[in-house]
Amino acid sequence: MDDEFDSIDDILNVLGAKSKLKIIEVMxxxxxxxxxxxxxxxxxxxxxSLAYRNIHLLKDAGFVVVERDKYRxxxxxxxxxxxxxxxxxxxxxxxxxxxxxQRKDIGKIMDELRNHEKVQIIVHHNADPDAVGSAAALAxxxxxxxxxxxxxxxxxxxxxxxxxxxxxxxxxxxxxxxNPSLVFIMDSSSPEQIGELAFRTNPKIILIDHHQRxxxxxxxxxxxxxxxxxxxxxxVYRLIACSKLPVVPEAAPxxxxxxxxxxxxxxxxxxxxxxxxxxxLNYVELRDIFNALSVKEDISERIxxxxxxxxxxxxxxxxLIIAFSRAGSFESRAATHIIKTGADVAIVLNVGKxxxxxxxxxRKYLGKDIDLxxxxxxxxxxxxxxxxxxxxxxxxxxxxxxxxxRINRVIxxxxxxxxxSKAKLIT
Numbered sequence: 001m002d003d004e005f006d007s008i009d010d011i012l013n014v015l016g017a018k019s020k021l022k023i024i025e026v027m028x029x030x031x032x033x034x035x036x037x038x039x040x041x042x043x044x045x046x047x048x049s050l051a052y053r054n055i056h057l058l059k060d061a062g063f064v065v066v067e068r069d070k071y072r073x074x075x076x077x078x079x080x081x082x083x084x085x086x087x088x089x090x091x092x093x094x095x096x097x098x099x100x101x102q103r104k105d106i107g108k109i110m111d112e113l114r115n116h117e118k119v120q121i122i123v124h125h126n127a128d129p130d131a132v133g134s135a136a137a138l139a140x141x142x143x144x145x146x147x148x149x150x151x152x153x154x155x156x157x158x159x160x161x162x163x164x165x166x167x168x169x170x171x172x173x174x175x176x177x178x179n180p181s182l183v184f185i186m187d188s189s190s191p192e193q194i195g196e197l198a199f200r201t202n203p204k205i206i207l208i209d210h211h212q213r214x215x216x217x218x219x220x221x222x223x224x225x226x227x228x229x230x231x232x233x234x235x236v237y238r239l240i241a242c243s244k245l246p247v248v249p250e251a252a253p254x255x256x257x258x259x260x261x262x263x264x265x266x267x268x269x270x271x272x273x274x275x276x277x278x279x280x281l282n283y284v285e286l287r288d289i290f291n292a293l294s295v296k297e298d299i300s301e302r303i304x305x306x307x308x309x310x311x312x313x314x315x316x317x318x319x320l321i322i323a324f325s326r327a328g329s330f331e332s333r334a335a336t337h338i339i340k341t342g343a344d345v346a347i348v349l350n351v352g353k354x355x356x357x358x359x360x361x362x363r364k365y366l367g368k369d370i371d372l373x374x375x376x377x378x379x380x381x382x383x384x385x386x387x388x389x390x391x392x393x394x395x396x397x398x399x400x401x402x403x404x405x406r407i408n409r410v411i412x413x414x415x416x417x418x419x420x421s422k423a424k425l426i427t
Contacts, residue, residue, distance in 0.1 A: 019046050020054045024083060027073050034070035081242075098238055105224045109206055110243045112182065112222060118148045120180035120203070123172075124193040125155030129293060131187040132161040133258035134208065134232040136170045137251040138184065141240045144248065152176045154195045160261065160295050167292040168253040182206070187232040189214035189388030192397030208235050210262075212373050214388040227390075230273055233258025237276050252283035253292075260289050301330050308334040308348060309341060314426035315412060317419040320344045320366075321426070324408045326351065332359040332395070339363060345370070347411060351404045356383050358396040358407070367392030375414045379407050 022044040027035065035043075041051035055071050058064040063083075065074045073080065098106075113119070121139055123131035132153070139149040151172045157165070165172060180203045188194050189211040207220040210229040217223050229235055233255045240251070259277060263269040266277070277286075308325040315322045323343040327334045331350040338346035339361045350357040358379075360372045372394035376387040385398025412423050 019044070019050050020058060022046060023051065023054055023058070024073065027071075028083075034067055034072045036070055040071070098242055102224070102226065102238065103242060105222070106239050106242050108222050109224060109239065112204060112206065113142070113145060113147060116147065116182040116204075118177075118180065119150070119182050119184060120177045121149060121151045121184040121186060122176060122188075122194055122197070123151070123153050123157075123186050124188040125195065127153045127155075127157045127161045127172075128187075129158075129161050129164050129261040130231045130233050130258035132157060132164055132172065133254035133256075133261075134236040135184075135186045136165075136168075136172070136254040137233065137240070137258075138186070138208075138236050139170075140248055140251040140254075141236075141245045144245060150177055154197070155193075159298075160293060163295045164254070164257045164292050167288070168250075168257075170254070184208060185216060185220070187211075189216055190386035190397055191216060191219075192385045192399075193388065193395075208232055208239070210235060211388050211390060215386050230268065230270065231258045231262035233262070234273060234276055237280075249283040252280045253289060256280045256284055256286070256289050257292060260286075261293055265290065265293070301333065304328070304330050305334060305337045308338060312338065312343075313408070314343070315415075315423040316426055317412075317415045317423045318421050320415065320419065322412065322415055322423070323347070324411075325349075328352075331357055332361075332393075335359040335361040345372075345415070347408070349404060349407060351401050354399055354401065356385070356396075356398050356401050356404055358383070360389075360394045360396075362392045364392055370418070375411060378414055379403070379410050382406055382410065 023040055026040060026043045037048065037051050037055055040055060041048045044051065055064060059066060059071070063074055063077050063079065064071050119142060121135045123135050135151045139151050142149050151170070152175060153172050154174055154176050157172065176197055178198070178200050180199065181201065183203045184206050185194060186208050187210070189209055204222070205220045206222045206224070207216050208224045209217070210226055210232050212227055213225055217225055224235055224239060226235055237255050256277065259269070259273055260266060263273055266273070269277070304327055308327050312323045312325040321343045322345040323338045324347045325334065325338065326349050328350060331348040335346040335348040338348070344363050344366060346361045348359045358376065360376060362370050362372055371391040373387055373389055373391060376394050376396045379396060380386055380398070382400065382403030383396060383398025384400035384403070385396060387394060387396040389395045416423050
């Protein structure tokens, strides 16, 4: 990718003297918190008069903004990412800190996009607001490159995802293009999550995801995966911001929906999430996003939650309470519900005709000690499929329903091995 500023002269024209560099270094080192001139003078070890003169020169250049007689760097300035990189070793887009490795991954994706005029974006089964939102936002951004984009949800959209699309209309089709040359797969780690894609061509595959790397990552031509990120939407935000694509106002609700939903309404948000939210709130009201995501449970889901409790088999391994149950739908919500009622670990199976889906949840504080993805890997041969997700919230999908009868026992043995104790059935 060509950078907007290829020469150091562009930066020096703004920064100039050594005293300016000291001021900027102080501001970046301290997280760009607002500073008084007196504070800048002390921390940069320069005279007050020199600090005063140079801070106002930076202000006149638009590189510094003033708020209530205090000064901070203007993150919206076109040179800010470059300057940030000089002092921190990484480049920063608006609201986003990004490593050199991630910037390299984004660069490869943007280079690949130059070879394609039409792109297919695919999201996982029962697509949630993060999947729908990240796909819609990416599509809207790519249209500014003159790329024709189709977004498909071949295995359906969740009620919460549909609610977002009702509030902020965007066309997501069920059918998948048969002859794409480039395909983005969003928020997915295993092929079973997106179904069988009968492409007539052999398209390039790009995966954007925040789950632990699964078989989709291994088979993709390019990946932008960060397992530390809370959502795929924040990765799309990084891609948009760091590739100098515009964060178009119509994309903001989709990015914000994904970030808010996958951070449990911001309860587990980190600094990157909050910085992105702060930027996106220039385009959309947070209460509108909350309203779009606040979907009333219908009676079928409420009945299901009661049934999974009734069907549950409970075991105790030392101080852990492990619950196994079955559901015909909403298995991820059912597993979360079982955790809320008192279990430490919940495993919910959805066994259909020729398909088996499993959702597993563990209490948050146990996620550091129990990696559900690693535990569920033991059942991959049984179900003829693959596992993905996070340590505290994992899923498995497969085709071998015959293996369902042995799943509980295999998983329970893993907990027995971990706890060095036999499981006791709770009656």
